[in-house]
Amino acid sequence: MPFWQVFTPEGAYTDDDKQALAQAITDACISFAEIPAFFVNVYFHEMAANNTYLGGQQRDDFIHIATDIVARQLPTPEIRAACMSVINDTIRPFVQDRGFHVEIHLDQTPVELWRVEGITAPLDYPELFDQWIKENRAVPWEVPVP
Amino acid sequence: MPFWQVFTPEGAYTDDDKQALAQAITDACISFAEIPAFFVNVYFHEMAANNTYLGGQQRDDFIHIATDIVARQLPTPEIRAACMSVINDTIRPFVQDRGFHVEIHLDQTPVELWRVEGITAPLDYPELFDQWIKENRAVPWEVPVP
Amino acid sequence: MPFWQVFTPEGAYTDDDKQALAQAITDACISFAEIPAFFVNVYFHEMAANNTYLGGQQRDDFIHIATDIVARQLPTPEIRAACMSVINDTIRPFVQDRGFHVEIHLDQTPVELWRVEGITAPLDYPELFDQWIKENRAVPWEVPVP
Numbered sequence: 001m002p003f004w005q006v007f008t009p010e011g012a013y014t015d016d017d018k019q020a021l022a023q024a025i026t027d028a029c030i031s032f033a034e035i036p037a038f039f040v041n042v043y044f045h046e047m048a049a050n051n052t053y054l055g056g057q058q059r060d061d062f063i064h065i066a067t068d069i070v071a072r073q074l075p076t077p078e079i080r081a082a083c084m085s086v087i088n089d090t091i092r093p094f095v096q097d098r099g100f101h102v103e104i105h106l107d108q109t110p111v112e113l114w115r116v117e118g119i120t121a122p123l124d125y126p127e128l129f130d131q132w133i134k135e136n137r138a139v140p141w142e143v144p145v146p
Numbered sequence: 147m148p149f150w151q152v153f154t155p156e157g158a159y160t161d162d163d164k165q166a167l168a169q170a171i172t173d174a175c176i177s178f179a180e181i182p183a184f185f186v187n188v189y190f191h192e193m194a195a196n197n198t199y200l201g202g203q204q205r206d207d208f209i210h211i212a213t214d215i216v217a218r219q220l221p222t223p224e225i226r227a228a229c230m231s232v233i234n235d236t237i238r239p240f241v242q243d244r245g246f247h248v249e250i251h252l253d254q255t256p257v258e259l260w261r262v263e264g265i266t267a268p269l270d271y272p273e274l275f276d277q278w279i280k281e282n283r284a285v286p287w288e289v290p291v292p
Numbered sequence: 293m294p295f296w297q298v299f300t301p302e303g304a305y306t307d308d309d310k311q312a313l314a315q316a317i318t319d320a321c322i323s324f325a326e327i328p329a330f331f332v333n334v335y336f337h338e339m340a341a342n343n344t345y346l347g348g349q350q351r352d353d354f355i356h357i358a359t360d361i362v363a364r365q366l367p368t369p370e371i372r373a374a375c376m377s378v379i380n381d382t383i384r385p386f387v388q389d390r391g392f393h394v395e396i397h398l399d400q401t402p403v404e405l406w407r408v409e410g411i412t413a414p415l416d417y418p419e420l421f422d423q424w425i426k427e428n429r430a431v432p433w434e435v436p437v438p
Contacts, residue, residue, distance in 0.1 A: 001397055003356060007189060015342045022345035037347035041356055041395060043299060044343040050161045051190040053168035055183035055282065064149060064187055066214070068358070070397055077292035080258040088264045096264060103187060105147055105216055106259035112372040113398035118380045118388060136347065146369035153335060196307045197336040199314035201329035201428065210295060210333055212360070223438035226404040234410045242410060249333065251293055251362055252405035 001070040001114060002029055002106075004042040009049065009060045012100065018044050021094045028090040032083060033072045036133045039116070054101075063095055065104040070114045071123060119143060147216040147260060148175055148252075150188040155195065155206045158246065164190050167240045174236040178229060179218045182279045185262070200247075209241055211250040216260045217269060265289060293362040293406060294321055294398075296334040301341065301352045304392065310336050313386045320382040324375060325364045328425045331408070346393075355387055357396040362406045363415060411435060 004025060013021065026040040049060040074080045087104065095102040111123065117138035122128035131139050150171060159167065172186040195206040220226045233250065241248040257269065263284040268274035277285050296317060305313065318332040341352040366372045379396065387394040403415065409430035414420035423431050 001395065003358060003395075003397065018342060018345070019348075019350065023348035026345070026348035040345075040347055041354075042345040043339055043356075046343070047189055050164060051192070053164070053172075053186075053188040055186055056165075056169035056172035058165070062187075064189075066149060068397060068399065074259070077258060080256070081292045084259060084261055088261060092264065101263060103147065103149075103262050104260070105149065105214060105255050107214065107253065107255040107399065108259075109397050109399040110372070112369060113366070113376060113400075114396070115376055115380060116395050117393060118384065146373045193335055196310060197338070199310070199318070199332075199334040201332055202311075202315035202318035204311070208333075210335075212295060220405070223404060226402075227438045230405060230407055234407060238410065247409060249293065249295075249408050250406070251295065251360060251401050253360065253399065253401040254405075 001039055001041065001068060001109075002033075003068040004040070005045060005066045006042065007045045007047050007052075007064045007066070009052065009062070009100075010046045012046070012063070012098075013044070013094070017094065021091070024090050024094070028086050032086050034133075035071050036136050038136050038138075039071060039121075059101075061099065062101045062103075065091065065102070067104070067106045068109050069106055070109045070111050071121065073108060073111070147185055147187065147214060147255075147262075148179075149214040150186070151191060151212045152188065153191045153193050153198075153210045153212070155198065155208070155246075156192045158192070158209065159190070159240070163240065167237070170236050170240070174232050178232050180279075181217050182282050184282050184284075185217060185267075205247075207245065208247045208249075211237065211248070213250070213252045214255050215252055216255045216257050217267065219254060219257075293331055293333065293360060293401075293408075294325075295360040296332070297337060297358045298334065299337045299339050299344075299356045299358070301344065301354070301392075302338045304338070304355065304390075305336070305386070309386065313383070316382050316386070320378050324378050326425075327363050328428050330428050330430075331363060331413075351393075353391065354393045354395075357383065357394070359396070359398045360401050361398055362401045362403050363413065365400060365403075 022042040025042055029040045049058045052059050054062050074083055120143045128141050168188040171188055175186045195204045198205050200208050220229055266289045268287055274287050314334040317334055321332045341350045344351050346354050366375055412435045414433055420433050
């Protein structure tokens with residue numbers, strides 16, 4: 001997490017485009033949220049025009065991005081606005097600048113109902129969490145029993 | 147938003163069916179929630195029977211609809227029940243009346259974490275929002291800084 | 293509901309594997325949450341490596357499971373931890389034990405915005421709900437008007 005699903009028209013992006021957008025999203029998440037790279041999961045779904053409707057009309061120029069976030073809870077209006085601003089800047093070269101219409105929405109899901117490699121992330125343990133960031137993997141640790 | 151994902155068996159709907167269902171959903175949303183047509187985003191996912199399980203069994207007669215809503219927050223039990231009743235009436239001709247089993251669930255996602263064409267929708271500014279409805283597009287405006 | 297979406301690499305599972313995992317998930321949900329079998333909906337999405345990115349890199353060894361729950365609200369930290377523990381034990385033979393990396397996250401969605409076969413589940417009416425479990429179907433009942 002974050003868990004990004006990018007719904008695009010068929011053929012909207014080459015493999016290089018997808019790689020570049022996934023990397024841009026990952027870089028933005030690392031920088032803004034201070035999380036390990038391997039947390040950032042991006043899936044692309046290429047949707048046929050006959051499976052894509054906006055306002056009741058088939059569309060081949062529309063991208064919807066649906067993202068679930070969990071590691072950071074964006075506690076204030078200022079932080080939430082800053083987050084959306086970073087996302088807009090990150091995706092713009094791949095979306096509006098290429099003539100696509102776009103909508104994006106994020107959801108916040110419960111941190112207690114999230115596991116990486118079967119374990120809880122040490123969000124409240126800065127030293128351990130730094131290790132996850134540096135080693136870019138889920139380093140096993142003794143999770144406290146609730 | 148609303149962001150509809152309709153998971154159907156392969157071949158459940160023709161292109162005309164999809165168009166008609168997307169239009170019916172759009173009309174219902176416009177009427178019930180008083181939102182612009184272009185907010186209503188419907189994706190169809192045709193799922194093979196060997197990717198669709200209900201109660202542990204493969205199924206080719208089951209439709210799940212998963213919808214994220216954001217523009218309207220459905221503040222009371224009466225409004226929530228009315229919303230689900232409108233949805234049931236809207237989808238029934240495409241689902242139960244054709245012999246499909248069906249489940250639907252909606253989620254409410256945070257309005258501050260939603261952007262259309264990169265901007266905030268003027269939900270609290272009726273004059274501007276009316277313009278979005280009439281022009282059926284995201285008319286740029288000066289979004290207040292939080 | 294629960295509504296499970298299992299995002300896997302292409303060819304990660306045979307049809308028998310999918311059947312077995314869907315059955316294992318269903319059994320775990322029935323046992324842990326005391327719900328009817330037909331509530332448990334599992335979809336598999338086989339994702340090409342060029343549509344799957346983790347930390348900005350294409351991956352063909354990663355599984356993400358995204359689950360929406362509604363029937364049971366997991367009211368305490370202990371119950372939430374127990375739920376995740378049951379899920380880990382259930383999926384491990386299909387995921388870690390086969391060399392896949394894995395992330396899972398659950399979301400809780402509003403019970404009032406959920407319908408099965410067009411009707412409300414009688415969660416607060418044990419006798420009726422037992423009938424749903426025993427008959428493994430949405431038995432019609434007189435839903436109270438809110």
